[in-house]
Amino acid sequence: MTSIADAVRWTRHRCITAALLTFALAISSVASAADQPKDSDVDEFMLDNGMEVVIIPDHRAPVVTHMVWYKIGSADEPPGKSGIAHFFEHLMFKGTTNHKPGEFMAKVAEIGGQQNAFTSYDYTAFYETVSPDALETMMSFEADRMRNLILTDDVIKTERDVVLEERRARIETSPEALLSEEINATLYQNQPYRIPVIGWMHEMEQLNRADAVAFYDRYYAPNNAVLVVAGDVDAQTVKALAEKTYGKVARGPDLPPRIRPTEPEQNTKRTVTMRDARVSVPSFQKSWVVPSYHTAKDGEAEALDVLSEILGGGTMSRIYQELVVKTGIASSAGASYSGTYLDDTSFTIYGAPRGEAGIEQVETAIDAEIRKIVRDGVTESELEKAKNRFVRAMIFARDSQSGMANIYGAALTTGSTVKDLAEWPERIKAVTADQVKAVAAKYLNPDRSVAGYLLPPESAEN
Amino acid sequence: MTSIADAVRWTRHRCITAALLTFALAISSVASAADQPKDSDVDEFMLDNGMEVVIIPDHRAPVVTHMVWYKIGSADEPPGKSGIAHFFEHLMFKGTTNHKPGEFMAKVAEIGGQQNAFTSYDYTAFYETVSPDALETMMSFEADRMRNLILTDDVIKTERDVVLEERRARIETSPEALLSEEINATLYQNQPYRIPVIGWMHEMEQLNRADAVAFYDRYYAPNNAVLVVAGDVDAQTVKALAEKTYGKVARGPDLPPRIRPTEPEQNTKRTVTMRDARVSVPSFQKSWVVPSYHTAKDGEAEALDVLSEILGGGTMSRIYQELVVKTGIASSAGASYSGTYLDDTSFTIYGAPRGEAGIEQVETAIDAEIRKIVRDGVTESELEKAKNRFVRAMIFARDSQSGMANIYGAALTTGSTVKDLAEWPERIKAVTADQVKAVAAKYLNPDRSVAGYLLPPESAEN
Numbered sequence: 001m002t003s004i005a006d007a008v009r010w011t012r013h014r015c016i017t018a019a020l021l022t023f024a025l026a027i028s029s030v031a032s033a034a035d036q037p038k039d040s041d042v043d044e045f046m047l048d049n050g051m052e053v054v055i056i057p058d059h060r061a062p063v064v065t066h067m068v069w070y071k072i073g074s075a076d077e078p079p080g081k082s083g084i085a086h087f088f089e090h091l092m093f094k095g096t097t098n099h100k101p102g103e104f105m106a107k108v109a110e111i112g113g114q115q116n117a118f119t120s121y122d123y124t125a126f127y128e129t130v131s132p133d134a135l136e137t138m139m140s141f142e143a144d145r146m147r148n149l150i151l152t153d154d155v156i157k158t159e160r161d162v163v164l165e166e167r168r169a170r171i172e173t174s175p176e177a178l179l180s181e182e183i184n185a186t187l188y189q190n191q192p193y194r195i196p197v198i199g200w201m202h203e204m205e206q207l208n209r210a211d212a213v214a215f216y217d218r219y220y221a222p223n224n225a226v227l228v229v230a231g232d233v234d235a236q237t238v239k240a241l242a243e244k245t246y247g248k249v250a251r252g253p254d255l256p257p258r259i260r261p262t263e264p265e266q267n268t269k270r271t272v273t274m275r276d277a278r279v280s281v282p283s284f285q286k287s288w289v290v291p292s293y294h295t296a297k298d299g300e301a302e303a304l305d306v307l308s309e310i311l312g313g314g315t316m317s318r319i320y321q322e323l324v325v326k327t328g329i330a331s332s333a334g335a336s337y338s339g340t341y342l343d344d345t346s347f348t349i350y351g352a353p354r355g356e357a358g359i360e361q362v363e364t365a366i367d368a369e370i371r372k373i374v375r376d377g378v379t380e381s382e383l384e385k386a387k388n389r390f391v392r393a394m395i396f397a398r399d400s401q402s403g404m405a406n407i408y409g410a411a412l413t414t415g416s417t418v419k420d421l422a423e424w425p426e427r428i429k430a431v432t433a434d435q436v437k438a439v440a441a442k443y444l445n446p447d448r449s450v451a452g453y454l455l456p457p458e459s460a461e462n
Numbered sequence: 463m464t465s466i467a468d469a470v471r472w473t474r475h476r477c478i479t480a481a482l483l484t485f486a487l488a489i490s491s492v493a494s495a496a497d498q499p500k501d502s503d504v505d506e507f508m509l510d511n512g513m514e515v516v517i518i519p520d521h522r523a524p525v526v527t528h529m530v531w532y533k534i535g536s537a538d539e540p541p542g543k544s545g546i547a548h549f550f551e552h553l554m555f556k557g558t559t560n561h562k563p564g565e566f567m568a569k570v571a572e573i574g575g576q577q578n579a580f581t582s583y584d585y586t587a588f589y590e591t592v593s594p595d596a597l598e599t600m601m602s603f604e605a606d607r608m609r610n611l612i613l614t615d616d617v618i619k620t621e622r623d624v625v626l627e628e629r630r631a632r633i634e635t636s637p638e639a640l641l642s643e644e645i646n647a648t649l650y651q652n653q654p655y656r657i658p659v660i661g662w663m664h665e666m667e668q669l670n671r672a673d674a675v676a677f678y679d680r681y682y683a684p685n686n687a688v689l690v691v692a693g694d695v696d697a698q699t700v701k702a703l704a705e706k707t708y709g710k711v712a713r714g715p716d717l718p719p720r721i722r723p724t725e726p727e728q729n730t731k732r733t734v735t736m737r738d739a740r741v742s743v744p745s746f747q748k749s750w751v752v753p754s755y756h757t758a759k760d761g762e763a764e765a766l767d768v769l770s771e772i773l774g775g776g777t778m779s780r781i782y783q784e785l786v787v788k789t790g791i792a793s794s795a796g797a798s799y800s801g802t803y804l805d806d807t808s809f810t811i812y813g814a815p816r817g818e819a820g821i822e823q824v825e826t827a828i829d830a831e832i833r834k835i836v837r838d839g840v841t842e843s844e845l846e847k848a849k850n851r852f853v854r855a856m857i858f859a860r861d862s863q864s865g866m867a868n869i870y871g872a873a874l875t876t877g878s879t880v881k882d883l884a885e886w887p888e889r890i891k892a893v894t895a896d897q898v899k900a901v902a903a904k905y906l907n908p909d910r911s912v913a914g915y916l917l918p919p920e921s922a923e924n
Contacts, residue, residue, distance in 0.1 A: 079541055079654075080723040182730040185651035189644065190662060192541075200652060200726035261542040264662035268644040271733045275909060447737060 035060045036399045039422040042408070043235040047242060049251040050223025054408050054418065055238050056230035058401045064231030065402045066138045067127040068146075069409040071226070072219040074199070075121040075192035075260055075343065080206075083163065083199015084215055086119040087207055090159045091216075092126060093117075096148040104141045113138075121193050122342045123413035129402065132232050139245035146220050146249055156209045164205065167198050175276035175454060183272050183452040187287050190261045191343055221252020226412045230405040263289050263344055266448050273453045281331070282359045285350035286366070286451040290443045292341040294415035301339050302427045303435040304347060304443070308337035309386040310378050310436065311369060312349055316389065318369050318382075319349065329357035329365060342414045347443060359453065370444050377437035391425050497522045498861045501884040504870070505697040509704060511713040512685025516870050516880065517700050518692035520863045526693030527864045528600045529589040530608075531871040533688070534681035536661070537583040537654035537722055537805065542668075545625065545661015546677055548581040549669055552621045553678075554588060555579075558610035566603045575600075583655050584804045585875035591864065594694050601707035608682050608711055618671045626667065629660050637738035637916060645734050645914040649749050652723045653805055683714020688874045692867040725751050725806055728910050735915040743793070744821045747812035748828070748913040752905045754803040756877035763801050764889045765897040766809060766905070770799035771848040772840050772898065773831065774811055778851065780831050780844075781811065791819035791827060804876045809905060821915065832906050839899035853887050 037058040044054045074085045095101035108115040113130035128138045171177040181196045188194035198204075227246060229238050266289065293301040312319040312335025323330035333351035349370070351362040378386075397403045411421050499520040506516045536547045557563035570577040575592035590600045633639040643658045650656035660666075689708060691700050728751065755763040774781040774797025785792035795813035811832070813824040840848075859865045873883050 080721070082652075082723075178729045181726075182651065182728070182732070186648050186732060189647040190544075190657070195652070202724065202726060259542070261544075262664065264643075264664060266644070267640045267736060269735045269737075270644070270648060273731045273909075274729060275731075447735075 036395070037230060037401065037404045039398075039418075042418055042422070044418050045239065047222060047247050049247065049249060050221075051242075051246050051249075052226040052412065053238065053242050054226065054228045054412065055233070055235045056228070056401075056404050056408060057234070058230055058404070059232050060401075062131055062232050063129060063401060064132045064135050064229060064233055065127060065129045065405045066135060066142070067125055067228040067230075067405050067409050068142050069123050069125040069226040069228065069413045070219060071122075071224050071258065071413050072124055072215075073120050073122040073413075074195065074197040076219075076258060077192070077195075080203055081211055082195045083167075083197075083204040084207055084211055085124055086198050087160065087163050087204070088212060088215055088220075089117045089119045089124050089126075090163055091149065091151065091155065091212060092145055092220075094155050094159065095150050096144050097150060098144050098148055099141065104145070107137065107141065111137075119197055120410075121197060123410065125409055125413075127402070127405070135229070135233060135238075136241050136245065139241055143245040143249050146222065146225070146246075149216060151209060151212050151216065153209050156207075156212055160204070160207055163198070164201070167201055167204060171196070171198060172201070175274055175278055179272065179274040179452055179454050182274070183285070183287065183450060186270050186272050187289060187346060187450040188263065189266065190263050191289075192260050193341070193343065193345070218253060218255070222246055222249045223251050224255060226409060228405045228409045228412075230401045230408075258342060260343055269447045270450045271453065272450065273455065275455045275457050277457050279454055279456045281352055282453065282455045283350070283352040284359050284363055284451060284453050285348050286363070286449050287346045287348045288443050288445070288449055289344050290337070290347045290439075292343060292345040292414070293339045293411075293420070294342050295344050296339075299427065299431065299435060300439050300442075302431050303439040304337045305339060305390060305428065306383070306386055306431045307373070307436045307440055308335045308347065309390045310382055311335045311373065311440075313386070313389065316385070318373075319351070319366055322369060323351060323362060323365050324354075327365065328354060330354055330362050333362065333366065340410045340414050340416075359455070363451070367446065370440065370446075373437060373440045374444065378433050380433060383431075383433050383436065387429055387431065390428055394425060394428075498857070499692060499863065499866045501860075501880075504880055504884070506880050507701065509684060509709050511709065511711060512683075513704075513708050513711075514688040514874065515700065515704050516688065516690045516874065517695070517697045518690070518863075518866050518870065519696070520692055520866070521694050522863075524593055524694050525591060525863060526594045526597050526691060526695055527589060527591045527867045528597060528604070529587055529690040529692075529867050529871050530604050531585050531587040531688040531690065531875045532681060533584075533686050533720065533875050534586055534677075535582050535584040535875075536657065536659040538681070538720060539654070539657075542665055543673055544657045545629075545659075545666040546669055546673055547586055548660055549622065549625050549666070550674060550677055550682075551579045551581045551586050551588075552625055553611065553613065553617070553674060554607055554682075556617050556621065557612050558606050559612060560606050560610055561603065566607070569599065569603065573599075581659055582872075583659060585872065587871055587875075589864070589867070597691070597695060597700075598703045598707065601703055605707040605711050608684065608687070608708075611678060613671055613674050613678065615671050618669075618674055622666070622669055625660070626663070629663055629666060633658070633660060634663070637736055637740055641734065641736040641914055641916050644736070645747070645749065645912060648732050648734050649751060649808060649912040650725065651728065652725050653751075654722050655803070655805065655807070680715060680717070684708055684711045685713050686717060688871060690867045690871045690874075692863045692870075720804060722805055731909050732912045733915065734912065735917065737917045737919050739919050741916055741918045743814055744915065744917045745812070745814040746821050746825055746913060746915050747810050748825070748911050749808045749810045750905050750907070750911055751806050752799070752809045752901075754805060754807040754876070755801045755873075755882070756804050757806050758801075761889065761893065761897060762901050762904075764893050765901040766799045767801060767852060767890060768845070768848055768893045769835070769898045769902055770797045770809065771852045772844055773797045773835065773902075775848070775851065778847070780835075781813070781828055784831060785813060785824060785827050786816075789827065790816060792816055792824050795824065795828060802872045802876050802878075821917070825913070829908065832902065832908075835899060835902045836906065840895050842895060845893075845895050845898065849891055849893065852890055856887060856890075 037056045041057050046052055072085055077084050105115060108128055111130055111134050113128050115128045117126040130138055185194045227242060290304055291300050311317055319333045323333040330351045331354040335349045337347045338345045349366050351366055353359050353362045499518045503519050508514055534547055539546050567577060570590055573592055573596050575590050577590045579588040592600055647656045689704060752766055753762050773779060781795045781797060785795040792813045793816040797811045799809045800807045811828050813828055815821050815824045
């Protein structure tokens with residue numbers, strides 16, 4: 001629930017087999033921030049078949065992060081087929097006409113690399129981290145599975161059981177996860193972000209070979225993908241290798257613009273309450289639909305990022321200082337804004353009571369902090385401090401090779417450009433106190449919010 | 463918010479230009495119940511091009527009700543195109559290659575008939591009530607506009623302005639209507655019933671000629687339509703006329719089964735609150751997703767109908783007797799079950815406080831009535847009385863020629879058959895007290911409900 005950096009932020013919504021974040025932090029320790037990859041060094045070009053390529057030089061260690069991002073996420077799924085984007089992420093690890101099932105993974109393990117994949121509302125990505133001399137092999141495997149997967153009924157059935165079990169283990173057994181799904185289904189009245197990335201159980205059960213083949217043929221193609229290579233390589237080498245591997249893959253169908261259903265005007269205040277015997281300490285969150293970097297105008301996304309930082313970004317924020325440090329009524333409290341989305345996204349505040357305090361006290365105190373900003377705005381001094389913290393967090397996120405690759409991949413598959421990313425720190429620095437006050441007043445309307453409450457059973461509480 | 467008869471019940475969800483209900487009541491006064499059309503006299507057959515035909519003899523007066531029901535409603539709309547089903551209902555009144563705009567309406571008016579149309583989640587229907595000698599002319603006009611509409615950009619633009627104005631006038635100016643939309647969007651987490659029949663404003667604004675033409679070509683065809691003729695005609699004549707008119711229309715594309723996204727398991731209690739300066743007396747409702755006649759198993763739909771009657775169907779119901787008659791805390795209160803839907807539907811209880819009573823008191827009292835049934839069930843005596851009231855209401859609904867035609871049209875476009883309708887009274891009579899208790903316990907779970915509150919502004923209340 002932190003809002004510090006994109007590489008962290010989108011992990012909230014992805015489905016991933018292993019913890020990418022841990023991995024990112026491990027990699028980041030190998031070199032000092034002074035040598036970190038710079039936005040100004042980033043190179044980009046396009047293959048003849050329409051595949052975008054981004055190269056992020058990083059010569060601190062003999063390591064390369066190779067990622068392929070497809071512009072297909074759960075929000076692009078056909079109605080009734082929820083979960084197919086994530087299901088397809090799994091299917092990509094099956095056998096192809098050129099490689100037996102498991103051969104790719106065995107190869108990465110053999111050379112001491114790491115490999116995984118993840119799916120979000122807006123993208124599906126695959127990556128390997130290996131030594132630079134293995135880059136061509138990785139590209140060759142990755143280009144192969146872009147087109148040559150073998151999708152038999154047996155493959156489908158086996159892997160469908162795997163994702164169903166994943167849902168059972170990660171969602172069905174977790175009151176937090178189940179509540180979170182229904183909060184999203186309530187918050188977004190029309191946008192597909194209302195549907196869980198992993199899919200609704202009853203729809204996942206019906207996913208079949210025909211669905212999978214149609215999905216593969218439509219979305220897994222070079223002209224719907226972004227290759228991101230970060231590491232100890234030079235642009236010329238990457239270009240030559242990309243042309244030799246991905247360049248050989250035929251272009252897929254021309255896809256229409258990714259225009260998904262958008263939100264109607266919202267007019268109500270909503271609550272979503274879940275009581276569960278597994279809950280001992282209650283917690284709550286409150287969310288609003290707000291613009292993303294892709295949908296925002298007039299610097300509103302940057303202002304929302306700064307507002308989130310001032311209001312509830314870490315221990316120096318207003319909410320944390322008031323509720324956790326000063327009055328001590330909350331054990332945790334903060335705010336988050338998830339800006340890296342193709343469509344309108346959410347702004348969330350959250351908290352959990354401590355000691356004798358009730359959940360209503362926590363909510364009332366957070367609401368009061370929002371009202372203060374709406375009424376009085378923020379001071380120049382806290383604005384500067386918050387922007388500095390925010391930009392430092394950006395720099396920190398860019399310190400890790402995979403973090404940098406993630407930032408570029410997520411941005412380029414959600415409507416931003418390499419130029420947008422390079423200019424981002426300056427755009428954050430340009431946010432004014434008036435803009436912060438204005439977005440708070442415009443978007444954090446209590447009569448348009450969706451609050452979620454996770455509570456113990458009624459008897460346990462009374 | 464009454465639940466007495468289908469012909470009444472579905473008017474809650476339709477968009478209609480004139481009040482069909484008033485018209486139905488007017489017609490019903492021309493003859494006595496003893497001569498009313500009987501389910502056992504209903505005849506049905508299919509034209510070679512796949513059009514279903516249902517004939518309901520009714521010789522009480524020289525009148526015929528001619529209806530064409532298309533198996534296309536708002537729940538069948540493509541994502542992002544909300545409102546197109548209802549928009550198309552409007553477009554059907556435009557000119558064709560054979561008739562100038564307005565010619566059909568002028569003809570009906572000239573012969574002293576009545577004409578209108580309506581759209582629901584599951585169907586779109588067009589009807590004329592005329593003297594029997596005009597039936598062939600009606601069929602001829604109706605068959606013509608099934609295929610020969612002229613859809614120019616100008617026609618689209620003009621009529622789009624009309625439906626946008628309809629939304630502004632009927633929804634945007636009504637707090638009740640706006641709240642109702644957001645309750646549905648919250649209650650149904652996945653099913654298309656979550657989207658308003660009239661459409662979201664921002665999507666209606668984008669409807670265009672290409673959308674309309676694709677919609678027309680796909681759904682307006684004899685093999686996707688049901689012709690219902692009720693009145694002073696005989697089956698042989700209707701058959702001959704139908705073959706002469708509709709029989710000449712070419713079959714349309716074979717459509718896949720109407721399988722729409724269905725609800726996931728729900729795990730939370732939700733509220734939707736709207737405060738508005740135009741509200742003087744607060745009101746509330748609480749809804750649950752329950753099976754419809756089409757999705758129910760083991761007589762659950764019939765049991766829900768009887769439960770609705772016992773709990774809150776009219777002045778003899780438990781809720782009305784307790785809240786309005788006995789304690790007097792409510793000015794209105796009741797329950798409704800809308801069973802005539804293709805997919806899962808809703809069961810709703812509602813109430814408004816009277817005098818000094820607050821909305822919480824009304825809600826608490828209704829919740830207590832539900833708990834009593836879940837705990838103690840219903841008595842044999844009230845079960846019998848409720849079933850008798852319900853069946854009498856059915857008979858009353860069938861007394862009107864157009865009411866009877868409506869019941870058949872709605873049933874046949876939502877997965878029921880002529881046989882189902884004939885057996886319906888017996889199936890209601892077979893419902894047991896145990897079944898009523900069982901559906902109350904299974905479906906009216908307070909932790910899975912969605913409550914809606916319509917309130918005056920905060921300052922006005924305090």
